[in-house]
Amino acid sequence: MEEFFMKEALKEAQKAYCRKEVPIGAVVVYKNKIIGRGYNLREKKKSALMHAEIVAISKACKKLKSWRLEDCELYVTLEPCPMCAGAIIQSRIKKVFFGAFDAKAGCAGSTFDLFEKGKFNHDVEVTGGVLQEDCAALLKTFFKELRKFDKS
Amino acid sequence: MEEFFMKEALKEAQKAYCRKEVPIGAVVVYKNKIIGRGYNLREKKKSALMHAEIVAISKACKKLKSWRLEDCELYVTLEPCPMCAGAIIQSRIKKVFFGAFDAKAGCAGSTFDLFEKGKFNHDVEVTGGVLQEDCAALLKTFFKELRKFDKS
Numbered sequence: 001m002e003e004f005f006m007k008e009a010l011k012e013a014q015k016a017y018c019r020k021e022v023p024i025g026a027v028v029v030y031k032n033k034i035i036g037r038g039y040n041l042r043e044k045k046k047s048a049l050m051h052a053e054i055v056a057i058s059k060a061c062k063k064l065k066s067w068r069l070e071d072c073e074l075y076v077t078l079e080p081c082p083m084c085a086g087a088i089i090q091s092r093i094k095k096v097f098f099g100a101f102d103a104k105a106g107c108a109g110s111t112f113d114l115f116e117k118g119k120f121n122h123d124v125e126v127t128g129g130v131l132q133e134d135c136a137a138l139l140k141t142f143f144k145e146l147r148k149f150d151k152s
Numbered sequence: 153m154e155e156f157f158m159k160e161a162l163k164e165a166q167k168a169y170c171r172k173e174v175p176i177g178a179v180v181v182y183k184n185k186i187i188g189r190g191y192n193l194r195e196k197k198k199s200a201l202m203h204a205e206i207v208a209i210s211k212a213c214k215k216l217k218s219w220r221l222e223d224c225e226l227y228v229t230l231e232p233c234p235m236c237a238g239a240i241i242q243s244r245i246k247k248v249f250f251g252a253f254d255a256k257a258g259c260a261g262s263t264f265d266l267f268e269k270g271k272f273n274h275d276v277e278v279t280g281g282v283l284q285e286d287c288a289a290l291l292k293t294f295f296k297e298l299r300k301f302d303k304s
Binding site for chain 1: 194195197198199200201202203206209210213214217218219220221233234235236237238239241242243244256257259263264266271272273
């Protein structure tokens, strides 16, 4: 099940890739159904807020007509940054599954652990490394292409 | 100058108060002009993302037609939560001034210090406690009223 939904998040990341955005994708799942999808749109929307998780959470809130996503899970291809980890806590998401680890900005342990139990008024269960290689490979290809383009 | 813009953030917080939202307000300033205003709209918009800072940053990005707010300052009446501290880092805001401290969820030192120098690829200068008493008083009054209402 974890892999099924991570593959859906990867499909979203692929959409970002095709639009020349850093390829990160996310889905929000409620009762085994996807209720919010999102991919990174920072360049297109000219807003640093437009990360995959934020887009997916925003759509899920609209779908459930609530800011509380208490019985939801979020799948994202990269370890959440501070903003997205915070948005997950704020929207009371129950479980998070992420793919690749982000040593530079990941906030599920890599730089800070914002999901540390008891730190905020809502605890989130976190599982990292789901389809890690596929998630990392897409990012690696993207940045390799970008460097090639920069040199040409 | 700091106090002038914090008073503007307080005006935004007051708007939230009148709409029965937790009274937090923010403004983004560029070259001494306010280019984005926001107040907490979580209940009205049914989205946990709709914090004052996020609303103000989003408007500022639209105004400058860029996700980079490198020469901007943000004034907010309460110490930013993890999501908003992350959004400030992501959008490359230069300086942050906040009013009241938030012992429970503040991420400018109270719970975590997401603005710790060298932690991410962008450093933010932070000043806390600007018009602290006014900012805290508005929140205090709001929660006092809320409890009164709960009991009645």
